[in-house]
Amino acid sequence: MEENQVVSLPRIGEAAPEFKAVTTQGEINFPADYKGSWVILFSHPADFTPVCTSEFMTFATMEDKFAEANCKLVGLSVDGLYSHIAWLRTIKEKIQYKGMKDVEVKFPLIEDITMEVAKKYGMIQPGESNTKAVRAVFYVDPKGVIRTILYYPLSLGRNFDELYRVLIALQAADKFSVAMPADWRPGDDVIVPTAGSCGVAKERMESTNGLTCYDWFFCTKKLDKDQVMNAILKKS
Numbered sequence: 001m002e003e004n005q006v007v008s009l010p011r012i013g014e015a016a017p018e019f020k021a022v023t024t025q026g027e028i029n030f031p032a033d034y035k036g037s038w039v040i041l042f043s044h045p046a047d048f049t050p051v052c053t054s055e056f057m058t059f060a061t062m063e064d065k066f067a068e069a070n071c072k073l074v075g076l077s078v079d080g081l082y083s084h085i086a087w088l089r090t091i092k093e094k095i096q097y098k099g100m101k102d103v104e105v106k107f108p109l110i111e112d113i114t115m116e117v118a119k120k121y122g123m124i125q126p127g128e129s130n131t132k133a134v135r136a137v138f139y140v141d142p143k144g145v146i147r148t149i150l151y152y153p154l155s156l157g158r159n160f161d162e163l164y165r166v167l168i169a170l171q172a173a174d175k176f177s178v179a180m181p182a183d184w185r186p187g188d189d190v191i192v193p194t195a196g197s198c199g200v201a202k203e204r205m206e207s208t209n210g211l212t213c214y215d216w217f218f219c220t221k222k223l224d225k226d227q228v229m230n231a232i233l234k235k236s
C-alpha cells in the first residue's frame, strides 16, 4: 500500500472486511467461518509484552463466559506464528498473575507480519506506532456486521467487564428492541424507542403501561436481569 493512499476503514453497521489468515489454530476465513455467532476480533501490540500478557490471560480465562453468550474470540498481532506459539506456551507454563495460572489460550491468534489485516481494520495508527497494532476491539454480529469498535492505546490494558457488558448490551438491545442508557447493566431499566408522533408521546406519558417517562422523548421500562440473561446465554 502506498504511503499516502486513502484507505476506507471499517465502520459500525457495515460488513466486516473479509480476509483469510493463518492462526495458532489453523487457517481462518473471516468473517465467513463465524456466521451464526458473535465474534470479537481484537488486536494487541506485541507478543512477550506485559500489558498484552495480562490481557491474554484475562481473555483466555473468560473465553467460556463469552462462549455462553454465543461469542467467539480471535486475536491478532503483527508478530509471526512461531512467536505467537512460543509466547502462548510461556504464558501457560510460566506466568501466574492475579490468581490466573496454567492458562491455555485456545482461541485463534492471527499472524499478520505483512500487516495486511491490521491495516484493513485500522489497527495501525501511526501517531501511536508504525510497527505495532493498537488495542482494537471489533464486535461482529452473527450476520457479519460490525456492531461496535473500541480502540485503546498501547499503554492501557482493556477493561474486560466492559468488553463483556458491551456484548450483552448489544444482544439485549437486539432481542428486546430497546436501547441501553449510560452505564446499563443487566437488570437496569432500558430505553423504549421514541414515540413517532406527539399524540402517541402524550398518550404514553399519561398512561400507566409500565413506562417511566422523563419527557416525551425519553421513556424507560423495566427489563428483568433473568429475562435478559435467559434470552442470551446458551443452555449447556
Ligand code: BEZ
Pocket (backbone or CB within 6 Å): 045, 046, 049, 050, 051, 052, 053, 132, 154, 155
Ligand atoms: C505491553 O503490552 O506491555 C506493551 C506493548 C507495546 C507497547 C507498550 C506496552
